[in-house]
Amino acid sequence: MGKVLMKGNEAIGEAAIRAGCLNYFAYPITPQSEIAEYLSRRMPEVGGMFLQGESEVAVSYMIFGATACGSRAFTTSSSPGISLMSEGISYMAAAQCPAVIVNIMRGGPGLGGILPAQADYFQATKGGGHGDYRLIVLAPASIQEAVEMVMTAFPLAEKYRNPVMILGDGMIGQMMEPVEFPDHLKTEPLNNDKWATSGMDTRKSDKNNIIKTLFLESKPLEDLNIFLKAKFDRIRREEVRYESYNTDSDYKTLIVSYGTMSRVCRTVVDNLKEEGIEVGMIRPRTLFPFPGKAIRQAAEKDTCKNVLSVEMSMGQMVEDVQLCVQGKRPVRWYGRCGGDIPTPEEIIDVIKSL
Amino acid sequence: MGKVLMKGNEAIGEAAIRAGCLNYFAYPITPQSEIAEYLSRRMPEVGGMFLQGESEVAVSYMIFGATACGSRAFTTSSSPGISLMSEGISYMAAAQCPAVIVNIMRGGPGLGGILPAQADYFQATKGGGHGDYRLIVLAPASIQEAVEMVMTAFPLAEKYRNPVMILGDGMIGQMMEPVEFPDHLKTEPLNNDKWATSGMDTRKSDKNNIIKTLFLESKPLEDLNIFLKAKFDRIRREEVRYESYNTDSDYKTLIVSYGTMSRVCRTVVDNLKEEGIEVGMIRPRTLFPFPGKAIRQAAEKDTCKNVLSVEMSMGQMVEDVQLCVQGKRPVRWYGRCGGDIPTPEEIIDVIKSL
């Protein structure tokens, strides 16, 4: 299959099928409804299942139930819908269900707007729900990458038995780009005889499996949390993904930016290079785990005088950048929100003024 | 009225009445259900209103509706219930509704446990819901302080037209301490003719008021966000509250700790003093705004060699401590979770090992 021109939302739907996920539960919300529309057509063609749930709250528990019994399942939504899933996401993290959740972010807070935004960074990376947990958060910057990340997400979720979130934005969902689909994933879900409530008949042992998150005594609940923390620490060590751009140059400013925003920053780097100004960029591809070490090292480069976090939000990722730069260089934030994507020109002005 | 011995939950209920808030909507959940039980008895006695909503989701919109029409209203819940309110809280922040929300935290994630915890720090301070917004977060360490904070919360919420969260834990809710109630607040809700949907008849002008959070165009949504950011920045400047303990001494270690946990740390400071070891402590009373400047200054003291964030969680506030200490001193975390409160002995061991 060669390149096809496809809307991000539709490509995400197709990618899930190629990742071997034939179970999709969702509730419509702009700017991601085309995923459901696409899969409502496609799933029957490939013997898969699509169910439009009655609400995002319900949908989060549908994928909880589905993944808890050992099947691949995913959902997609956009900002307010993800908020409604907060409780369910916390539950799935506690129950260690390998669910995949796509958030095609729109402007907030409240009903906000339907245009692209990146204002759910905190919610995705620090946990919108209650309790100590983390999601693995992947942030695609193109439709091709969205496809690849969706196809990575399922095995990754299963490897760690942890929910994975794909954090895109309205632009990723709505634009069309040429995309080349990788082959269907060969991998089946990992052996889950030990934990999945798949019915005892499916297993050799006749121990019944229980998926639960209530621990009335402090000790087992703390044990769970310690176990989870060790898992998150391992993820921090092993799953960091990022892209460096122009970091070989003698840049004075280091940009940190992700997703759609990072594309604009790429243009900024290119344009300033033509003017003879060098700017480096680190683009986190995973937001959790955050590529803190890479950013710190890039910031500590001799020529680097300052770091700029460019976001389609009022300043969220900048805190993670500050956390890793640890005062070694001044860290600034520049951002727009509500749907306006900062233009290369604006960012160039900011960089020149630093 | 002299001192009375009262359960934290009941005292919180009584404090709301004394703050002039006669409207209470809630859904039962351990360890805070006694607030609803108390107020279901008390509200009718004082001509107030208590309604048990059908869910936390519904309750969050009940207080949205009530505060949007200019009345004082509040709710209380515990961790999973607060997650369900995430969307509503984001809406109220966007609509600038002066609602007060009490979270009597329990262990998480998921259903977790019902014992005290502080694992919802991120959710409370970074925004569990979508979009760029902040809550003012007050963290009481005793029942007396819980009472005072509840009575501060309403005028504070109205001053800034922003939701305020009281972040307690199961211990604050369940224990009894002597408490002295301040007099009833004299203040009425601020003049809200300009914005509240209180019915046009209640106002001189016959302009109709509209509470809304949808802005389909990017410009007005960005304007709202810029306005909100300015408000949050003002809150950061003007509303920081904290307590310093033993910070006059030549401490080698600075503890940062809040709520119930900080009481244990207070014992630690006292006990170590008896051993001749000086430890300083900053206790944030507001978690947003975070007393970053005070902590940085205290950390930068010559004698201070390290900073320890002690939490009933797997490490959340520690990020805010690191953010403000900015690499000037090593920042460590110590915590327990799941309901076990670190004992003075454990913390003393940790401090000695630093």
Added chain:
Amino acid sequence: MAYKYIIDSERCKGCGLCVEVCPKNVLELSDEINAKGYFPVYQAHPENCIFCTTCCIMCPDVAIIITEIIEA
């Protein structure tokens, strides 16, 4: 009693509901586009109008009003 029949052609979205329900077939859609890109309705046969307000009742956009002409 005399009446004045007023169509606000900028409000009208040319949906044709009024055309359909008019008992006297007074109305037709014009072929002049308005600022919003719609072809508004007009009274093709005003002489047949009995001012029954049926068109008004059915118009989703309150684009038609009928007033009394107060003769001085």
Added chain:
Amino acid sequence: MAYKYIIDSERCKGCGLCVEVCPKNVLELSDEINAKGYFPVYQAHPENCIFCTTCCIMCPDVAIIITEIIEA
């Protein structure tokens, strides 16, 4: 056919439901506390028992079972 009537007095919570429903008034609560702090039931009049299982059906704690005695 002979039956064996077995009360697991550690399972029993002394709720008395079986006592109430027994058609033959066989059962009574004992005054010896069990490990969980309950006063378990016992067959005060085993001779009257007709092994009808009514008590078993009503017991929320499956504290009573009735087996057949296989005579060897």
Added chain:
Amino acid sequence: MQNEVIFAGFGGQGVLSCGKILAHAAMEKGLEVVWTPSYGPEMRGGTAYCMVIVSDKLIGSPVTRNPHNLVAMNRPSLEKYAPMVKPGGIILINSSIISIGSGRDDVDELMIPVVDIAQNAGSARAANIVALSAFVARSKIIDFDLLRESVKEEFAKKEKLIPINMKAMDEGKKAAEN
């Protein structure tokens, strides 16, 4: 000086109100006091528990792993909490239903048949008051007369129970002083 006591037993044995009455009395004396319960559904059929901390200065930690004293109303509580008690503390055992001792020789162990005593005083339900009174009499954690006032207050709404409880107090005190 800070003093801590755990009251523990089955749900329904009145251990929570034991603690509450003590805390109330301490407050009336102007002391700092914290009462913390176990709570939630695990109480059901399980162990009810509360801890009271009394102090002449601000109380830091509202809980402690090693309290000074224990009043154990049933056997599981004795087994669970006795090992935690600080040396030199008091362990009061409801010997009406607990047949064993604490196994500790570094504490002041009182075996008191509180249920029997309460029954004699007029009601088995006053067993908790017997235990509380015995504990206070022995520990002198607060004035016995102050305790008496608190007990009266506790039963203010069921006045006719007051005489029985006063009797229970006296008997409890007597048992502890033996």
Added chain:
Amino acid sequence: MQNEVIFAGFGGQGVLSCGKILAHAAMEKGLEVVWTPSYGPEMRGGTAYCMVIVSDKLIGSPVTRNPHNLVAMNRPSLEKYAPMVKPGGIILINSSIISIGSGRDDVDELMIPVVDIAQNAGSARAANIVALSAFVARSKIIDFDLLRESVKEEFAKKEKLIPINMKAMDEGKKAAEN
């Protein structure tokens, strides 16, 4: 080289598919391309819009405030976007329903009665194809023959519309070359 064009008009005038056909053709040629729409309910009764960026290297920003070209199918779009077009770019105006010009003298302005031309070609619905063809013919942003293939592909499922659209393409091209 990167080239950007905005197609804008009323909902229903087919501007989104104009962009899509162009993007498709560019992709077939092996170019990088991004198509971004306006979306959501504001389209309703308002302005439909899409931007196509074509480039020979990786495309950074998927949007730009100052595109090279504009195809304006209605007056509000012309008024809104004409001022943004880069000097030297093309502004194509659907003069069938737009009576004004762009007011710019630093651009290549084409007034083309695309609706009329389409009507003559057999269907007013092909107006967007007329406009697209005219624009491509003038801008040479991609080969006209490639565009022809893309149009055919777009109508693959409604084959009987292909002849009309081919005619519309020719007429559009002709109008632009005049």
Added chain:
Amino acid sequence: MGKTFKKPEALSDKHTHYCPGCTHGIIHRLVAEVIDELGVRGRTVGIAPVGCAVLAHNYFTFDFQESAHGRSPAMATGIKRVRPDLIVFTYQGDGDLASIGIGEIIHSANRGEKFTTIFVNNTVYGMTGGQMAPTTMPNQHTSTSPYGRDVKNTGMPLKMAELLSALETPAYIARETVLKPKYVVKAKKAIKKAFTYQVENKCFSFVEIVSTCPVNWGLTPLESLKWAEDNLLPYYKLGEYKIPE
């Protein structure tokens, strides 16, 4: 024997964003007329849903709140409980009320909250592009039921008026439509009755209105009226379902 007709005072003169021929506009006007006739504009608070009517606050001249998707009844409860003197109504679509917000409407109705709900049933999610709703008809094609709603898979369309009528708490429940002028007149009567019960502080009141969505049905406005009359009215029967006492 002619009549006059004017825009009700409770309606603003902003042009609506609704698609041509969308019946939302008619229903707005009816509500405004009733508010005018009852003389309660100065103490009315409307609640806009999340759905095509999300911008309803632009079109009325009294106080308005905009809700979250499905939560209007909870907001209305919040208002009425703290300000029983206000006249409050929710205006909700079928996705909003029958899908995500079914819990809120049932509980509000069951508690007997003294507000009014105008339920606009157009059998699809209009605003988001015509996805399937709980009220979508068997075999109806929508953007998420592209092969037609399969009732074996997704069940039968929800009849909200009937469902709410099954509650024990007294209420006023009716279903009307605006597909023809004569229906519009009846719909207005029901709306007026509903608000009147509220003004009298009597009960929860609810009027379902069978409506259209030409754009997402892929039909012209006139075809939509006909399709609805032929396909919806036989299933969604008009009339009063419940009257208090």
Added chain:
Amino acid sequence: MGKTFKKPEALSDKHTHYCPGCTHGIIHRLVAEVIDELGVRGRTVGIAPVGCAVLAHNYFTFDFQESAHGRSPAMATGIKRVRPDLIVFTYQGDGDLASIGIGEIIHSANRGEKFTTIFVNNTVYGMTGGQMAPTTMPNQHTSTSPYGRDVKNTGMPLKMAELLSALETPAYIARETVLKPKYVVKAKKAIKKAFTYQVENKCFSFVEIVSTCPVNWGLTPLESLKWAEDNLLPYYKLGEYKIPE
């Protein structure tokens, strides 16, 4: 003419945490007996609610998931949609099912999800200390209706079996109780029927069981049975409400 009686295989031998005389225990046993009789233990997945039965997974010997408060029907939907071969049931209390989770149960029932719901109606929130539930009776005292449930303020108790029966989608809906041995026998028959419909992949099935909560009612177990018989059964009528076809 005697009989034997033993613990069903599907029931574990753990002691339950339920209060003395709480009827949850009887209902657990009935479910286990039915699972045994249908021979489906190896492909059954139960769903524990958030309520007193949250620890139900301890008491059965097949796979179990623990849900969030009210969301069991959504979880069950998730399981059945991806594993239609499994036998799935939810076991829910009245706070769980009729209050916070009413949306999920109605939509699952209306979609005709092929799982079974055992609905234990004890008219209060048992686990959290006896707060008012939607099914609390008029004037019933609970910890959040200390003056008795005021129906003028909070409406009438919800009748879930009747409400679900008002849906158009075919289903099996019954209400039984376990207040006396004869009722227990009937309840078991209904539960068996419900599971059988599921095994036959026929429809959604639902059995409401009028139950007790001695501790929170402040009554002894025996008083509770009597109170329920006298006060609940006249309002919550027993019987089959809906049968498929």
